[in-house]
Amino acid sequence: MGADREGRGRRRPARVMAYAAGGVLVLAGCASMPDSGDLRDVESTPRQETQVRVFAVPPGEDAAPSEIVQGFLEALTSDDPHYRTARQYLTGDAAKTWRPELSTTVLTDGPGAKPDGTSGGEDARRITFRLTGTKVATVDAQQAYAPASGPYGRAVHLTQDEKSGQWRIDALPQGVLMGQSDFQRNYMSVSKYYFASNSVAAGTDSQPTAVADPVYVRRRVEPMTQMVRSLLNGPTRWLNPVVRSSFPTGTALAKDAGALTPDDRNRLTIPLNDRAAGIGSNRCDEMAAQLLFTLRDLSPAVDEVELRADGTELCSLTQDAADAAAFHSSARHPDYLYFIDAKDRLVRLPAGTRDSEAAPAPGALGEGETALRSVAVSRDERSAAGVGLDGRSLYVGSLVSGGSLGEPVLRSRGESEADRLTTPSWDAEDGLWVADRDPDRPRLLLLQEGKGDPLEVRTTQLDGRIQSVRVAADGVRIALVVEKGGKRTLFVGLIERDGKPGEEPAVRVVELRSATPELEEVTAMSWAGDSRLVVVGREHGGVQQMRYVQVDGSTPDVPPPAALTGVKEVTAADDDELPLVAYSVDGIVRLPSGAQWQKVTKGTAPVYPG
Template sequence: MGAEGGGRRRSLRWGVFAGCGAVLMTGCASMPDSGGLSGVESTPRQEAQVRVFAVPPRENAGPAEIVQGFLEALTSDDPQYEMAQKYLTDGARRRWNPNASTTVLSDGPNPVTQRPVGDQETNDAAYVLTGSRLAVVDEQHAYRPDSGGYSGTVHLTLEKSTRQWRIDSLPPGVVMGKSDFQRNYVSVNKYYFASNVPAGPGGQLSTVADPVYVRSKVDPVTSMVSSLLRGPTRWLDPVATSSFPSGTALMKGVTSLSPDDQNKLTVPLNGKADRVGQTQCSRMAAQLLFTLQDLTPTGVSEVELQRSNGRRLCALNEDRAETIASHGTARRPQYEYFLDGKQRLVRLPSGSTSTEPDPVPGALGEETKKLGAAAVSRDEESAAAVSADGRYLYVGSLVAGASTGDAVLSSEGLSPQDRLITPSWDGGGDLWVEDRDPKHPRLVMLQKGAGQPVEVHTPELDGRVDAVRVAADGVRIALIVEKEHKTSLQIGRIDRERGTDGRLDVSILGLHSVTPQLEEVTAMSWAGDSRLVLVGRESGGVQQLRYVQVDGSTPAGNAPASLTGVKQIAASEDDRLPLVAYSEDGIVRLSAGAQWQKVLKDGTAPIYPG
């Protein structure tokens, strides 16, 4: 909870676990019995094995000490906040729901005396918690960026029966500072199936990631299983579906789950799932496997689901899960692509150190048309390219001798900046492109890259689109939107419906910015199932590269190494592959653990399939 800076040392107990042994370091700093309170000092980011335990209220502690101890107890690893509840009256304990929300502040809550500190005569006291909001995690564990001031009142009373100060009124949920939140919580993708995207080859379903935050050291496996069973978060729910029957939950009495020494997880379910067939059960197990794959140190390699009577319902391992559903990060592109100095589409084997690209097979790799931007389908069998002047969109096969034919779309914009921009392919093979013609701006989708263009409805769009990237799942879209000389990265849901006349109606809904702290975003690319990489800057700041989650949070790990003059950037959903960028040095590449390396001086528009 607290301020990044001055203030007392915290009185929490620190438990450090290594291997089979444990060393417990305890200390309880003295707290004032009266007077003002300082902000609760944020705990520096700790390694995963560090556990933090709270202490109960001291006998005859004053109001200030009670408030301070309660705030610190909220940042501990106490599973049910039992120690924090010891600072509350019986009535407040019954009313308080710590799981209702978690408010994240930039520097933690600063308690300010609202009225003279209580004593034995007044029998009550009050403090106002203040701070700057960064985000809120709701009861579904969904993260949402927030801003503005925070204010919440904590009221205390001197209990008649015990003559001890206790909190009898407090803000809802939990509140803590940014660094405590980063230490206590971890972002995990739970997986559902895209509800309005056709099945792929062999009947494979398309998975869609739904990131949530759970407490990292408080049984995260059980928390994630329970969260998955409850269904998608509200934002994703309209375009995602779960194979678990409505009402499915863990069997009564099951409070903790953990994989065995063979990395197999057994999940006992209630009666709602007793009658599902093997196909549906396998899909349920696949959702669990995808969700839990990175949550434990060794991962979960097999899931067994059990009926309410304890008998086996089905079991599924990782290999079989991949046949049930396509997984964005499981697709490893064969090549990375860009335009060379002759304005033709060229490619390099993905992950290679080669710096000598080859033209792609087909007309787009020839010099017959000067290109300004391109996109390659995720199966790498087709490509779309925008002419150098931005007026025409061509689609061609990536096979020797293939031609592009006539343009599939054209723009009437008067200048290249007011015409077509870089297109994007979704996982179902549909092609998306924005026409920036001021007289008729439109986002267009071409089914399978051909046919009559479908104009996409964007009722919530407020600004001009500078870039479009569709996620592999086909149900989420990222846009760079410009308004009043500022640009933001926004995420929306793709809603597809068939009218009574059979015509496809497509809309982008639920648009929201995931970069409220940035004044400018100039380039972006999907870099995982729920992560993007972007180029941007804060107000008054310098250009920077950073990762951002689709919910607006900052993922764990380091940001990409800095690079000056970045104009375009490309990443693969497979994070084993390098970042590729177009900068003042031409095409450059960044592999894990390395520095940026030059690939080609005369090159632009780097892309991976998608």
Template sequence: MDAEPRSARIVRACALGGAGLLMAGCASMPTHGEIRSVQGSQGVDSQVRVFGVPPADKAGPAEIVKGFLEAMTSDDPQLETARKYLTEDASNSWKPGSTVTVLKSGLGRSPVAGEKDPDEPRWKVTGEKLATVDERSAYQPETGGGKYEWVLQLVQENKQWRIANPPKSLVLSESDFQRIYMPVNKYYFAGSALVADPVYVRQRADPDSRMDPTTQTVQSLLSGPSNWLGPVVESSFPTGTELREGTKSLSYDGQNTLRVPLNEKAENVTQPQCKKMATQLLYSVKDLTGSRLDQVELLRSDGKSSLCSVNDSMAGTIAGRPKAPEYQYFVDNEKRLVRMKLDSASEDQQPKPEPVPGPLSTPVPFSVGSAAVTYDERRAAVVSEDGHGLYVVPMSGVGPMPQVPVVTSKGAKAEALTAPSWDAAGDLWVADQDPQHPGLWRVPGGVGTPEKVQVAGLNDRKITSLKASADGVRIALLLEETGGRKSLWVGRIERPDAKANAESVSVRELRPAAPQMADVTAMSWAPRGRLLVVGRESRGVVQARYMLADGSMVAASLPGATGLVAVAVAVSEEEAKPKPVVGYSKEDGIVWLPPGAQWRTVAAGGRAPVYPG
């Protein structure tokens, strides 16, 4: 088996320039882009540019195979160096496009057994599949631990060994994938809510289209949502809308405006529809640059006249984003639901808990175990400490406490109702852990008749925690696997009025949201469709990390999270006043992590922290 670390190959390729074999542009210093963690084994800056080495004259089959696999990781236009390892026919027909097979580590390669130096040798390429990136640039984690295998057929062409059957996709190690690609969100509408659809684009110009990252993102947006999200969202762009022919680069002008020329399919849209189109586009590209994006203008197919424009403030109104919360909520040591005003939090001022208004401010006939608050902060859903009843209570007025729960459970305390969750549409979600009657329940509007929700692919796993996304089309489920291990999955919520034409609300296509974690303790949705996950990697310690909801990568980690057993994040995207991350530690109670600061205890006796949602 011949497998060489990718870091050695990259360093060697760049070092060739210093040895007199000049490779123009082998590496360049990045001038923009977000800071992202990379694997220590990668051994190079994630922004290093890599160009392949063409095949040497009279190179043997082993050298051809090795050189081709390395050239697939290069930044060459049209992957021209990789194509030099192929036969003429294979080079002309090879179209890996945007599809990628991602492996956990480098590829192994070896001659096919029993075929030592035949006239047309075959080499087997193998690896452990981590994920695939499909034709719509969407990342799909491998759930079955599948093995990758491809047999390369080598033939003599003009007395040189060449490959006749290259893989149908690019094949990259995880470290190479993170070096070459970057995650972006493109946005679509579900009703009035804007939904993040994560995809991957090349960090530099795409080898095939020669488009820069911004233009790649816009093109991906226009091509439509990912296959996973497609059944529950829609695009405001008319079918067939594309960038004006020949557009390879989009840039900002001196007024921080991005102008995007479209083809004739977008010529006759109404102004409201056009502004929704521009809103989708603005949110899709605003995180791609270090400079501020204040406005997007859509242009007609002549590339000059304007269709419409939206600024950041207007787009925020059209997008229907949840407003910034006024309070953070938790259950205090007297087992009451209380709140703390966020504006009162500062480094030198301790926020003070106060009872929530309404019936919950007076003595109630049960102790509160967990709670959820609507996004408008007008109602609370509370679960009794024994887990047997879920009550919906107004947080205003002086009326009596509701006597009848909206959902009940007969399970024991540890096997009864989970903490509830609201979505932005006002629907209430809760799971029953009773082994005799397990299930996921939805209460329409928080007042309707509870509906049991079918969860496809749940099998015999138990839902121990849940959190509906603010956009109402995804739900994060913490599932207890065989042996007690807990893993995090995200499902798509399909409603009767969704494009899927479902007869009742259901959760479909569960996919792993934190496959890197061996065991997950807690989770919360975060801005831009991310998840904050508390858990541990295999043979690792407990930590809190922001994860992309497609399960693709770790975005960032939080300090000192070892003792956390619960966590909450405000999903508001108000950048001017970011809210603290809130956690629950058995040793310290309710703790806050303000932006740029360290954890601090704000309520020693509290537990079950939540933000609205």
């Protein structure tokens, strides 16, 4: 529970104290902190000043019930690590049983608080306040974010102590409540990493594949320590069925670990309990890789981790060595950007360059014998798949000069082009995914290594018809645009595989959840990193827009792409240093970092490998 400094009008000034956790304090234009006198109240804390920490003021003497409620709500938006000040607004028993870590409820504005009536006599020492608002999201005990909607209404009860005469809260909901802008100021999204467990390659000697698991942590409350603890606690419930952790069950930080901070060489020492003692070097390297991937984007930088247990070093690993110990999609840099030119053939440009003169891709798909409407290139850039101009046939060919195309590997029976095959997508193990939109038999299909009989993927939770398919680089998550009742929604699901290596597995997509609940017409999308997608769509009654979204449905704290008119398709690489590329009314265009959209050339259906 909390209060929103940037939301609706305040009932009184926000009572918080602020100080800089090292460095210069900058608050509302101030460039220094006085070295004498009292700390002044501040109205708000600018989000961009991540060094500033905000602490609440304890309850005042003889504070009225309304001030107690308001002070408590304000205290929940502070950077007090254990909410000690917030507990001072509670009775002793309530302070012992209240568990703020259980959940965070996010409202559009700060919560409203109105008295719910009092009585005379003995009941005059008791009062109830009703907290109200409109829900935006919740963050659960595992720090996992989930969009939410609808009204919020809960009660807090206060009582007046007979001896001291002071009002305190004696009954309240578990968890924390705050407005959206306070949430954005207090929390940040960080991905922790586990390894894919349900792929065909799992359990073999192949390099494990890292999978991102985004969670929300408090920005200025030891985020590095928070992330290590969260990683050791295991994956979120949603991702758990398809990943594994290399940490032995029960592994945790040593009891005397304290706050984790890297040394002046950016080396972080992590003391673990005895559950991690005695592990082998390969497993320890995997554990260290999980930590390095998790801490990669935090500040201060961590270039190396050292794991210890029972006072003994288990292993140490650098960032460069982590990329060798496990596959991380952002470490793979595609060689080319691919698209279809005016001759309906597959062409390519070197990725990340300013070149605009495309060359035909080697192989039959680049020779133009079969006119194409959409393409997908395998992640190793050795094979390509193309859908014929009428959307009926799927072809697969090698990206080697002189190769023949052969017969289609799949045909749709849909009567119109819109009722036939979607753009295909390759997974990390050379599996080729495509949806057949035939209304009489809509299916999601998988062709192992792009050949053979297509395997129909079970999608029992799917309600609607698939219009677009994109498989994540980790091979265990899939993004689907699903149409129902004239609306097109983006869903993200998990890919589960049952079967032993070398056998044809039973494949199904489970745990589908909406990543864009506020958009009613998603027209294009692409993966844009480990846990992020770029989406083109519009809200009800709105205009087309392009935005980034997280797989959990939250909005990442990064600037959205620059506006672009008439976007029909979009593609992004796992390497965020490469530009976004789109097909719009201006043809093929790209968006370099820090620049505006630039025309590249004529063409359609741009794709990076995947």
